[in-house]
Amino acid sequence: MKAVVINQYGSKEELREMNVADPVPGPHQVLVKLAATSINPIDWKLREGYAKQKFDWPFPIILGWDVAGTITELGEQVAGWKKGDRVFARPATTRFGSYAEYTLVDDHLLARIPENLSFAEAASVPLAGLTAWQALFDHADLQPNEKVLIHAGAGGVGSLAIQFAKNRGAYVITTASAENSDFLKSLGADEVIDYHATPFEKVLTDLDVVFDTMGGEVQRQSFKVLKKETGRLVSVVGAPDPELATTYQVSAKAIWLKENGRQLKEIADLLASGKVKAIVGAEFPFSEQGIKDAHALSETHHARGKIVVTF
DSSP states (O other): OEEEEESSSSSGGGEEEEEOOOOOOOTTEEEEEEEEEEEOHHHHHHHTTTTTTTOOOOSOBBOOOOEEEEEEEEOTTOOSOOTTOEEEEOOOOOSBOSSBSEEEEEGGGOEEOOTTOOHHHHHTSHHHHHHHHIIIIIISOOOTTOEEEESSTTBHHHHHHHHHHHHTTOEEEEEEOGGGHHHHHHHTOSEEEETTTOOHHHHOOSBSEEEESSOHHHHHHHGGGBOTTTOEEEESSSOOOHHHHHHHTOEEEEOOOOOOHHHHHHHHHHHHHTSSOOOEEEEEESSHHHHHHHHHHHHTTOOSBEEEEEO
16 A cells, blocks of 8 residues: 655655555454545654654654544454444554555544544544543543633644533633634634734633643743632643642643544534534645645644645
8 A cells, every 4th residue: 555654753855655565454453444634743743753752663654643534344353333434533653654545443443424524524633633622621621611721723623622612611712813813713712812912921810721732931821821729721732840830829731642432422423413613724635745745834833723635
């Protein structure tokens, strides 16, 4: 099968198209023929070698952790699925990712693609959606009527996080550029702060939750806007400073996504009902150049919604 791989860490120029062996499903795995995948910042961070201590993989490495396609083969102990089923998943983290014509997915990580979603829309959801879901609900324990600040609301994670938080009954504030204000309000944001014009820490106070997708100075300033004692900061980009958490009397943690088929099914139900929309901001073809171009856009940090690659 055709795949786009890296044979060493480095820039997007290390992405290479090559033929690799077709994967063979284990007892509790299915083989999925990809119709679409998507690009996440973790893809190019891994490509550059930032996570090589965490994932000590031999080359070649196939990046990509969003799967949308059809089942073509089932492991001998798989139940409840059949060939031809339209499925999506955030598969287990291995060196055999989704920049390939076929990939393996453990059966407990699968979810059915809602009938009202295209493959491209489905591919935009698993990693970003599970990241937002786990940050808001598993770790921040966001409750109805609480106030949450979601940084970078126009991005892939942020645009889903806004919708999840609003659906849960929270008051949602987000940071974004001015041109994205109407778009984010259409997703459910109650307030949009133009980060070019207004420092959020100057206008916000007594928030229950901050969902940090930026890190750095944005993360440090976020401590100032939380309620003392009960405020919670959850980051997906870097460990918060424990001294700042002590100073501002709040809780703060960094999290790492855990693949979860049950939660993805819950998200699929929201998508099927129309309560949540998948936001595809850009599409690229599956090819060496297409993947390189998609990585280049992701690295700008200015993509609206998700960057999808279609086969």
